[in-house]
Every structure is written in C-alpha cells, then in structure tokens.
Amino acid sequence: MKRSEINQIIRDGMEFCRRMNFNLPPFSKWTPEEWETKGHEYDEIRDNMLGWDVTDHGSGNFAKYGLLLFTIRNGNVKLDEYDKPYAEKLLIIGVDQTCPYHFHYYKMEDIINRGGGELMIQVYNSTDDYQLADTPVEVMVDGHSYAVDPGTIVCLKPGESITLPTYMYHRFWAEGEMVLCGEVSMVNDDNTDNHFLEELPRFPEIEEDEPPFRLLCNEYPPAPE
Numbered sequence: 001m002k003r004s005e006i007n008q009i010i011r012d013g014m015e016f017c018r019r020m021n022f023n024l025p026p027f028s029k030w031t032p033e034e035w036e037t038k039g040h041e042y043d044e045i046r047d048n049m050l051g052w053d054v055t056d057h058g059s060g061n062f063a064k065y066g067l068l069l070f071t072i073r074n075g076n077v078k079l080d081e082y083d084k085p086y087a088e089k090l091l092i093i094g095v096d097q098t099c100p101y102h103f104h105y106y107k108m109e110d111i112i113n114r115g116g117g118e119l120m121i122q123v124y125n126s127t128d129d130y131q132l133a134d135t136p137v138e139v140m141v142d143g144h145s146y147a148v149d150p151g152t153i154v155c156l157k158p159g160e161s162i163t164l165p166t167y168m169y170h171r172f173w174a175e176g177e178m179v180l181c182g183e184v185s186m187v188n189d190d191n192t193d194n195h196f197l198e199e200l201p202r203f204p205e206i207e208e209d210e211p212p213f214r215l216l217c218n219e220y221p222p223a224p225e
C-alpha cells in the first residue's frame with residue numbers, strides 16, 4: 001500500500017470516530033515526531049502493539065478487502081511483565097469491504113456493532129484440516145444461543161454483538177453505511193493467532209510516497225535512552 005493511501009484511511013477513520021462520538025485515547029493522535037520523545041513509560045503501547053493498524057490483506061484493493069483497526073488495549077502472550085488477559089479493538093468497516101475468512105487458534109472474541117450501518121458476519125466451523133465444515137454452527141448473539149446452517153450470514157444491527165469461539169471461521173462486511181465495530185477479546189497476537197482460509201499477509205508492504213501522518217502499531221521507534 002502507498003503511505004499516502006494509509007494516511008488518508010486513518011484521517012477518514014478519525015473523522016468517522018468523531019462523527020460516531022467515539023473518543024480514542026491520546027496516543028491515537030501522536031505524530032511520528034512526538035513518538036521520538038516517548039520513553040519507556042510508554043512501553044506497553046510498543047510491546048503490545050496498541051494503536052493504528054491498516055491492512056489490505058495483500059490484495060492491493062483496500063476498499064474491497066482491507067480493514068482499518070485501532071487497538072485500544074491488549075496484553076501480551078510472550079512477555080511476563082504484562083498480565084492483562086484481555087484486549088479491545090476498534091474496527092472501521094466500509095460498505096462491502098470484506099475481511100476475508102479466518103479463525104483464531106487462541107483468541108475468543110466478541111464482535112460488536114457499535115454504530116453506523118449493519119454488520120454482516122458469515123460463519124462456518126472449521127474441519128480438522130482447516131477447511132470450511134458443513135456442520136451446523138452454534139452461535140451466541142447477545143446471550144441468545146442457537147444453531148445456524150453452515151455459511152449463514154448473521155446481521156448485526158447497531159448495539160448487537162456475536163461471540164466467536166476459537167476455530168470458528170468468520171468473514172464480515174458492512175451494509176448500508178460504514179460500521180464502527182468493537183472487538184472485546186482475549187489477548188491478541190496478530191503475528192501468530194490468525195488462520196486465514198486463503199494464505200494472506202496480515203501486514204502490508206508500504207511504499208513511502210509521503211511522510212506518515214500516524215505511525216502504525218508495528219512502526220514505533222524504540223524509546224530514547
């Protein structure tokens with residue numbers, strides 16, 4: 001992806017959050033220059049990859065297959081100094097912008113429509129060899145458990161949410177309007193915990209055609225000594 005495209009996606013995402021009255025934490029607004037001055041007292045942000053995250057899943061087509069995320073809080077599965085067992089993210093999902101089929105090996109998550117349009121989420125169980133299973137899927141939607149046919153598309157209106165256990169394939173997109181989507185989950189490790197049905201790179205290659213407006217969560221400079 002081009003840096004100019006990523007910059008615009010983040011600007012648009014910040015504007016959408018403002019419109020939805022969702023306030024982001026202070027580090028969402030730090031510039032690359034400000035990051036150079038942030039010492040070890042902010043290691044939690046660096047170590048646990050909090051902050052902005054943009055991917056096009058290697059497609060070269062963000063509008064169709066990309067996703068803008070902001071990790072608000074997270075623990076760390078590798079470092080002992082972090083004992084936080086939970087995570088919270090914001091996902092900003094465009095109309096017909098599809099996050100491709102994936103499941104998580106470790107992380108159980110709730111996906112919440114916090115406002116905007118309708119969030120469509122399609123679910124399958126995984127077979128033992130990680131294909132889409134043809135078995136009924138047990139879903140839990142706001143305290144209501146029921147079984148649906150494999151491949152059912154569950155529609156979440158603003159305020160509604162679904163619980164996704166491990167090894168449950170899901171893909172999702174927005175309809176009608178952009179969706180401000182929340183994710184409340186166990187600790188998240190995007191380097192190891194995502195299994196995509198089709199092999200996809202999670203983090204994009206970036207072509208630097210202008211300076212970054214915000215750094216992505218895997219780009220923070222080390223703390224000054």
Ligand SMILES: [Fe+2]
Pocket residue numbers: 102103104109170
């Ligand atoms: Fe997921």
